[in-house]
Amino acid sequence: MAQQTHKTKEPLFHIAKRDAIVWWKAWGIRIAAILLALVVSGLVSFLLTGENPLRIYVTMLDGAFGTKRRIWGMLQNLAMLLCVSVAVTPAFKMRFWNIGAEGQVLVGGLASAACMILLGDKLPNALLLLVILAASVLAGALWALIPAVFRAKWMTNETLFTLMMNYIAIQLVSFFVYKWSVPKGSGQVGVINRATHAGWMPVIGKYDYLLNILIVAAITLFMYIYLKYSKHGYEIAVVGESENTARYIGIPVKKVIIRTMLISGAICGLAGMLLVSGTDHTISRDTAAGRGFTAIMVSWMAKFNPVFMVLTAFLIAFLEKGATEVSTAFGLNESFSDIITGIIIFFIIGCEFFIQYTVKFREKEAAK
Amino acid sequence: MSKAVKQSEKVPAIRLQNITKRFGTVVANDNVSLSVEHGQILSILGENGSGKTTLMNMIAGIYFPDHGRIFVDGQEVVIRSPKDAFRYGIGMIHQHFKLVDVFSATENIVLGLDSEPKFSLKQSARKIMEIAIQYGFDIDPDKKIYEMSVSEKQTVEILKVLYRGADILILDEPTAVLTPQETEKLFAVLRRMRDSGKAIIIITHKLHEVLSLSDQVAVLCKGRYAGTVNTAETNESRLTEMMVGKKVTLNIARSEPKDPVDRLIVEGISCKNREGTELLHDISFTARAGEILGIAGIAGSGQRELLEAIAGLQHVNGKILYRNPKTGQTDDLRDKTPVQIRELGVRLSFVPEDRLGMGLVGNMDIVDNIMLRSYKKGRGFFLERKSPRSLAEKIINDLEVVTPGANTPVRRLSGGNVQKVLVGREIAASPTVLMAAYPVRGLDINASFTIYNLLNQQKENGVAVIFVGEDLDVLLELSDRIMVISSGRIAGTVDARTATKEEIGLLMTKNAVQEGGAADGAANA
Numbered sequence: 001m002a003q004q005t006h007k008t009k010e011p012l013f014h015i016a017k018r019d020a021i022v023w024w025k026a027w028g029i030r031i032a033a034i035l036l037a038l039v040v041s042g043l044v045s046f047l048l049t050g051e052n053p054l055r056i057y058v059t060m061l062d063g064a065f066g067t068k069r070r071i072w073g074m075l076q077n078l079a080m081l082l083c084v085s086v087a088v089t090p091a092f093k094m095r096f097w098n099i100g101a102e103g104q105v106l107v108g109g110l111a112s113a114a115c116m117i118l119l120g121d122k123l124p125n126a127l128l129l130l131v132i133l134a135a136s137v138l139a140g141a142l143w144a145l146i147p148a149v150f151r152a153k154w155m156t157n158e159t160l161f162t163l164m165m166n167y168i169a170i171q172l173v174s175f176f177v178y179k180w181s182v183p184k185g186s187g188q189v190g191v192i193n194r195a196t197h198a199g200w201m202p203v204i205g206k207y208d209y210l211l212n213i214l215i216v217a218a219i220t221l222f223m224y225i226y227l228k229y230s231k232h233g234y235e236i237a238v239v240g241e242s243e244n245t246a247r248y249i250g251i252p253v254k255k256v257i258i259r260t261m262l263i264s265g266a267i268c269g270l271a272g273m274l275l276v277s278g279t280d281h282t283i284s285r286d287t288a289a290g291r292g293f294t295a296i297m298v299s300w301m302a303k304f305n306p307v308f309m310v311l312t313a314f315l316i317a318f319l320e321k322g323a324t325e326v327s328t329a330f331g332l333n334e335s336f337s338d339i340i341t342g343i344i345i346f347f348i349i350g351c352e353f354f355i356q357y358t359v360k361f362r363e364k365e366a367a368k
Numbered sequence: 369m370s371k372a373v374k375q376s377e378k379v380p381a382i383r384l385q386n387i388t389k390r391f392g393t394v395v396a397n398d399n400v401s402l403s404v405e406h407g408q409i410l411s412i413l414g415e416n417g418s419g420k421t422t423l424m425n426m427i428a429g430i431y432f433p434d435h436g437r438i439f440v441d442g443q444e445v446v447i448r449s450p451k452d453a454f455r456y457g458i459g460m461i462h463q464h465f466k467l468v469d470v471f472s473a474t475e476n477i478v479l480g481l482d483s484e485p486k487f488s489l490k491q492s493a494r495k496i497m498e499i500a501i502q503y504g505f506d507i508d509p510d511k512k513i514y515e516m517s518v519s520e521k522q523t524v525e526i527l528k529v530l531y532r533g534a535d536i537l538i539l540d541e542p543t544a545v546l547t548p549q550e551t552e553k554l555f556a557v558l559r560r561m562r563d564s565g566k567a568i569i570i571i572t573h574k575l576h577e578v579l580s581l582s583d584q585v586a587v588l589c590k591g592r593y594a595g596t597v598n599t600a601e602t603n604e605s606r607l608t609e610m611m612v613g614k615k616v617t618l619n620i621a622r623s624e625p626k627d628p629v630d631r632l633i634v635e636g637i638s639c640k641n642r643e644g645t646e647l648l649h650d651i652s653f654t655a656r657a658g659e660i661l662g663i664a665g666i667a668g669s670g671q672r673e674l675l676e677a678i679a680g681l682q683h684v685n686g687k688i689l690y691r692n693p694k695t696g697q698t699d700d701l702r703d704k705t706p707v708q709i710r711e712l713g714v715r716l717s718f719v720p721e722d723r724l725g726m727g728l729v730g731n732m733d734i735v736d737n738i739m740l741r742s743y744k745k746g747r748g749f750f751l752e753r754k755s756p757r758s759l760a761e762k763i764i765n766d767l768e769v770v771t772p773g774a775n776t777p778v779r780r781l782s783g784g785n786v787q788k789v790l791v792g793r794e795i796a797a798s799p800t801v802l803m804a805a806y807p808v809r810g811l812d813i814n815a816s817f818t819i820y821n822l823l824n825q826q827k828e829n830g831v832a833v834i835f836v837g838e839d840l841d842v843l844l845e846l847s848d849r850i851m852v853i854s855s856g857r858i859a860g861t862v863d864a865r866t867a868t869k870e871e872i873g874l875l876m877t878k879n880a881v882q883e884g885g886a887a888d889g890a891a892n893a
Contacts, residue, residue: 229750230750237736238729238732244725245729247706248679248718248727250706250707
């Protein structure tokens with residue numbers, strides 16, 4: 001029997017789950033990952049372009065912090081990304097995979113634009129702004145409510161459902177953009193109420209983006225407190241960790257799912273208002289600019305902690321701005337900036353594996 | 369050639385020698401030795417937690433033994449993975465089927481085989497039919513798994529190992545999911561396989577099946593090997609005696625119940641699962657204040673459903689009456705939610721079997737877990753963590769919970785400490801009814817005694833305690849009365865002070881025979 005001579009050997013290494021890791025070790029691994037990411041992306045850029053990696057990094061920094069305008073631009077990007085990330089966080093904490101933030105932001109923006117166009121000359125500005133706020137928040141909440149109800153009542157798959165809702169939102173926006181386009185048939189809405197500024201959010205001093213940033217900071221703080229210190233936040237955590245425990249303790253699971261998605265959608269809708277009424281003053285199907293998806297990564301990388309999210313959102317916003325600058329400065333197309341961003345994010349997410357797990361090598365002598 | 373010679377000398381198809389397996393501090397198998405020959409059916413008999421499945425998993429390559437040796441056809445082998453097991457001709461049919469629902473029988477059977485020279489589903493289907501005809505299986509190779517009944521799925525599982533050329537078959541509680549007719553059919557197939565020279569090991573705790581099917585019986589008792597007997601030379605009561613073991617004195621202090629009052633009266637509750645199988649059938653009993661009512665039975669006999677029905681987590685028919693000691697009122701708790709039960713002023717505490725999946729949240733710290741019962745207190749929007757924190761610290765102190773602090777996630781604690789947190793929280797709610805499902809499972813002796821003492825204290829404080837246990841020694845020493853359930857029915861209620869282990873062991877396993885009788889009776893009526 002030849003088969004029986006086969007000897008099974010112990011593998012060279014195996015992977016074991018870490019029990020707990022001291023915080024400085026975890027941060028050491030993260031910093032090492034970022035350094036490694038810089039080395040690898042420098043190497044890749046050098047091989048692809050022949051440029052000095054150091055010059056590339058300097059250009060990245062310059063793209064994000066080079067001028068006052070660039071800093072403000074990056075902060076605005078950071079704020080909007082943070083806003084959507086904070087919005088999806090309660091849903092994700094509940095293990096409700098809301099990947100429909102993109103659509104929820106869009107319908108919020110659409111509601112704002114509709115109010116600005118239809119009511120622009122009919123209401124005093126303060127009242128109009130309140131109407132815009134209510135409309136966009138409700139629109140976002142409604143967009144989230146539909147999949148939430150179906151999930152709570154009939155256990156439908158929320159991932160597919162929220163994803164599909166995105167497409168509906170995008171097509172809705174396309175439809176209205178065509179309808180409202182100026183001049184007719186151009187397919188672009190242009191700046192809404194350019195002359196009257198009706199429905200435009202006020203500007204603090206000369207800083208276009210400051211109000212947005214302050215509002216997002218407030219929402220972030222609110223969400224941190226909501227999740228950590230409120231009864232609702234506690235219920236979200238229990239439902240997310242174990243629906244069985246929630247049932248056992250008498251938490252109304254369906255109600256929590258619906259309530260949490262309403263909040264998640266409402267903040268997304270508000271983000272749509274901040275974009276349309278606050279800064280862009282127009283609407284297109286690119287208004288959300290993929291933030292609904294990037295936000296998932298930001299939220300997850302921060303382990304659903306809104307305060308850490310400031311850091312992860314900063315990282316992404318910085319990388320985007322910097323990498324775009326690298327592409328233009330060196331005459332490369334934008335795919336190059338995607339490569340750099342991709343490499344860095346790969347390392348940052350990948351290092352979490354080594355924080356959770358440890359690699360154990362085979363011991364030389366297995367004494368019996 | 370040599371194989372034939374060996375068989376004539378009766379070299380066992382598989383032989384285990386001094387197998388030991390530990391999980392942490394728990395010894396699942398302690399020095400177990402047994403063997404099966406070709407053309408023989410061996411039953412492995414034992415209570416829940418006696419280590420039957422662990423032992424078989426070591427042969428099938430799912431676990432690796434800490435000590436001991438395994439021989440196949442007289443040669444020592446090392447089995448590191450299910451693939452290794454197949455190489456030695458060992459196939460295991462697990463209790464929970466491992467099949468892909470949307471695939472056909474054939475696709476499932478050939479799944480993962482890489483030795484086929486040419487992949488042809490048609491040819492495989494033909495080969496499957498050949499095997500099926502040889503042993504008398506009923507199978508449609510093109511039928512999808514999701515269209516199959518439980519017994520058809522089991523057939524696919526058995527064919528899967530036969531297709532891979534298994535000579536040694538292990539079946540883990542194959543009859544648990546089958547009707548009596550299906551069981552008979554399965555047994556006929558197994559006998560035919562035995563006659564064709566296969567070695568078969570079947571895990572079970574149904575005595576009458578052991579007696580009707582197997583040639584030999586190996587008995588495990590709490591992980592130890594209690595011996596092998598020839599089926600022809602034994603009977604039910606002898607096997608029960610081996611299975612439950614000698615009576616062990618634990619010295620749990622048990623007081624006489626002080627003026628017991630009826631607290632919870634369960635009247636004729638029944639329930640079915642989604643497939644329509646009856647999980648509970650006409651269960652009636654009374655739990656009295658100041659008394660511990662033990663519930664004994666093979667795992668999965670309806671204990672979980674019974675407790676969850678009382679806790680408001682399971683829909684049932686019948687009545688669950690609660691006599692409120694304060695108001696003297698009687699309320700029916702049936703089909704009420706846990707919140708409604710609490711609002712009625714019923715102080716019901718429940719230590720569920722699934723500690724981290726139901727009773728506690730593993731990733732939350734001790735304080736937040738203590739808060740589960742009380743987080744809603746107060747009108748405000750915000751949580752109040754001060755009193756849960758002091759309660760957590762009190763529980764840590766009083767019950768000697770070993771933990772770095774009250775902010776440690778409970779999943780990092782050892783099993784015993786997890787249980788102390790859970791039981792501590794449930795008792796802190798000063799219940800009038802306390803239900804505990806397998807509260808000492810996996811706990812070491814000291815932690816177990818902490819739990820016994822807590823339950824006894826509750827009893828002395830006039831709480832109606834319902835204790836679902838698996839260790840008969842503990843049940844006999846801790847409880848006042850023991851209700852034995854079997855296949856969702858009450859098999860009998862005994863006085864724990866006078867009953868013997870054998871008596872309970874027989875009650876736990878007898879019902880399957882009676883079931884047939886009951887069905888006949890119903891047919892006649």
